[in-house]
Amino acid sequence: MRILVTGGAGFIGSHVAEAYAARGHEIAVVDDLSTGRRENVPPAARFYELNICSPEMESVFARERPVVLSHHAAQMDVRRSVRDPVFDARVNILGLVHLLEIGRRYGLRRVLFASSGGAIYGEQRQFPAPEEHATAPVSPYGVSKLAGEHYLFFYFAEYGIRYTALRYANVYGPRQDPHGEAGVVAIFAEKMLRGEPPVIYGDGEQTRDYVFVGDVVEANLAALERDYCGPLNIGTGRETSVNELFLLLRATCGSSCIARHGPARPGEQRRSAIDPALAGKVLGWVPRTPLEEGLRKTVEYYPARRETP
Numbered sequence: 408m409r410i411l412v413t414g415g416a417g418f419i420g421s422h423v424a425e426a427y428a429a430r431g432h433e434i435a436v437v438d439d440l441s442t443g444r445r446e447n448v449p450p451a452a453r454f455y456e457l458n459i460c461s462p463e464m465e466s467v468f469a470r471e472r473p474v475v476l477s478h479h480a481a482q483m484d485v486r487r488s489v490r491d492p493v494f495d496a497r498v499n500i501l502g503l504v505h506l507l508e509i510g511r512r513y514g515l516r517r518v519l520f521a522s523s524g525g526a527i528y529g530e531q532r533q534f535p536a537p538e539e540h541a542t543a544p545v546s547p548y549g550v551s552k553l554a555g556e557h558y559l560f561f562y563f564a565e566y567g568i569r570y571t572a573l574r575y576a577n578v579y580g581p582r583q584d585p586h587g588e589a590g591v592v593a594i595f596a597e598k599m600l601r602g603e604p605p606v607i608y609g610d611g612e613q614t615r616d617y618v619f620v621g622d623v624v625e626a627n628l629a630a631l632e633r634d635y636c637g638p639l640n641i642g643t644g645r646e647t648s649v650n651e652l653f654l655l656l657r658a659t660c661g662s663s664c665i666a667r668h669g670p671a672r673p674g675e676q677r678r679s680a681i682d683p684a685l686a687g688k689v690l691g692w693v694p695r696t697p698l699e700e701g702l703r704k705t706v707e708y709y710p711a712r713r714e715t716p
Contacts, residue, residue: 408631409433411473413459413480413506415452416443418583419521419575420479422620423627425449427477430628435471437464438480447582459502468513476510477627478503479521488548489674499551504558511566519630520559523552524574524640524681525615535616535644535680538574538637546674556638563636571630573623576642576681580620580701581708592617595653596706599660609671611650616642616680619701622694629690642681643694659702 410427414420415436421443428434434452437459448454455467459480481499482488488495507518526549528536544550559570579590585597595605618641626641647655653666686692696704 408475409435409471409473410475410477411435411437411467411471412452412477413437414443414521415477415479416440416445416447416454417479418580419578419620419623420477421447421449421582422580422624423477423479424452426624426628427631428452435467435473437467442584444582444584460497460505464506465509468509468515472514473510474514475517475519475631476506476515477519478506481521482548482551485526485546485548485674486672488546488551492547495547495551499548500554500558503555507558507562507568511562511568515568518559518562518568518570519627520555520570520572522556522572522574522638523549524576524642525676525679527553527556527574528679528681530676531678531680534646534678535642535682536640537682538640538685545676548674569634569636571635572638573626573630574638574640574642574681575623576616576618576640576679578620578623579617580705582620583705585709591615591649591652592656592702592705595656596660596702597709599656599662599664600706600709602662602664604664604667605653606669607649607653607666608669608675611653611666611668612648613675614646614648614678614680616645617647617652617698617701618642618694619696619704621701621704622696625695626686626690626692629692633690635689639686639690640681640683641686641692642683643698644680644682645698646678646680647698655699655702656706659699659706
């Protein structure tokens with residue numbers, strides 16, 4: 408199967424591209440390397456260093472003729488979306504529509520969309536949140552991901568391009584860049600391994616649903632093999648506070664550091680956890696990696712990365 412993976416040099420996208428290539432699919436990767444790394448791209452994939460908003464994307468579709476678009480390229484920083492909502496919308500909304508417009512002219516049949524279960528629901532009324540929970544995002548990032556899902560439904564209704572919107576919880580694991588638009592696990596782990604105290608913003612009692620990248624990859628593989636159309640939560644259903652995460656990581660790193668506290672960040676939810684039951688029913692997918700095990704695998708990656716020339 409011919410698959411185009413956008414953001415395929417980034418954290419999640421590179422793992423997904425690698426897994427697709429290992430299954431024997433024909434892979435092309437598009438990434439502008441603004442946050443991705445060229446060495447993350449699977450050797451078997453054809454690579455295009457390109458922004459998804461570029462007019463040159465048409466030549467990529469004309470050459471590759473993908474039947475599946477795995478769309479992971481995004482502006483993914485909630486705080487940046489608050490500071491610069493125009494940039495967020497340009498990348499996350501217009502970038503997706505640009506790809507869909509080109510794709511419909513070149514035989515695209517399916518889109519697997521990296522959406523956000525952590526941001527789309529906003530301040531939840533139910534824990535964990537199922538897919539039918541009200542969507543009231545409190546950040547431009549969440550708004551843009553929800554808009555992307557609505558555009559995907561339009562292109563399905565109008566042009567028959569099927570889609571699965573994988574609403575990721577807070578994904579963590581190897582290759583997440585602690586110096587870029589990263590999650591708290593990567594940032595905390597890198598700082599602790601360097602003997603530096605991490606900063607906890609707010610009181611640290613805010614919660615998130617942390618899902619390991621290897622489990623996310625399995626969800627993408629399962630989604631490719633099923634014909635489900637619509638949104639699916641890809642998370643664990645478990646809430647973990649930042650304070651709890653700090654203690655788990657400190658033990659994993661063998662650190663004795665004390666966290667510093669800073670002011671709460673704008674646009675961030677207080678609690679978040681999503682219900683993966685529907686993904687279990689339609690994909691046969693369940694998260695298999697306990698948080699402690701995933702943190703250990705993540706921590707092991709960073710010293711190895713520093714040793715790489």
